[in-house]
Amino acid sequence: MPASWVSPAFFVSPSLPSAENLLRWYHVHRRILPWRAGPGSLPDPYHVWLSEIMLQQTVVATVIPYFHRFIERFPTISDLAVAADDEILGLWAGLGYYARARNLIRCARAVAEAGGFPVTLDGLRALPGIGPYTAAAIGAIAFDIPVVPVDGNVERVTARMFAIEEALPAAKDAIAVAAARLGAQAAAQSRPGDFAQALFDLGATVCTPRSPSCMVCPWRDGCAAHARGLSADLPRKAKRAARPVRRGTVFVMQDRSGMIGLRRRPPRGLLGGMLEVPGTDWEATAPPPVPPCAAHWLDAGTIVHVFTHFELRLTVKVGRVAALPGGIVAAPPDTPLPTVMRKALEAGLAVLDERSPK
DNA sequence: AATCCGGGGTT
């Protein structure tokens, strides 16, 4: 038989990975997560939405305690919609990507106003904080809209199944097309929510980034990367730039009643709208440290915190003050803070405690 | 298309 009778695609994917096989695997191996409903039943859209926002670039284990605290405090989206911004931002403190929390508030109020979530992808996509991925995820999981949400897991699984060797992010379109092909199978179309979550779970527990467990994979037979011994090498990714270092100084102030001096950051940008320990700007070379008020400043060392695109080294000074200066808000030491500011505050308070323990 | 935007789990 002439080789030309056989299309190259035949060698790339001998047989499409079976949606039915994956769903059968999912029935046995699915993760039990607080925002999930039982197999075959649709979960609460509010729970799905809240979990999806929290899960953006955040691992499941980190999200779970935050999710529980939110659901306990805000049992319905209406409870969330009428809450004060500060309380919501406080509950979000430490989770990161604070624009998510600001969009969460706007989205909750829009949904409460409308009387419920839109049930179309375009309607979901129009809400604050909901992009193409999250719209597809909520649509599939909460409303059984037949669509494949393409997150990092699905990108990885799909790139391997079809042995897509082009590097990300250039390969995004090709991967999305291939993922849609997986979802076009009848079994996936009939259970879009389970199919999406099955892909997530396969990527999270079997088709993992570093050393995938191909021996127990329900899709091994249909996996072109496995056939070529490429599984652990895909998807390829473009190299990232090195992370620069920025430096600054913060001043931890404690008054006689034990209150700490904090400052509200501008509403947008890095740590937008969150509280911070007052200090200098953050530059490549440390700006001159100008204390916010006169005090006997003690050295509390340096804390290091890694952000997505730079590393921050903060020199921490600490002092007791008779009265907090103007423009500074007095807050108790356990006030919810972004992690970098929590680190700085703890470093300062540790030095005070060691000098004059209570 | 690039860049900005946290924090931490995993290896």
Added chain:
DNA sequence: AACCCAGGATT
């Protein structure tokens, strides 16, 4: 220490 995570908004 590097990589990556149920990405979105902005420029």
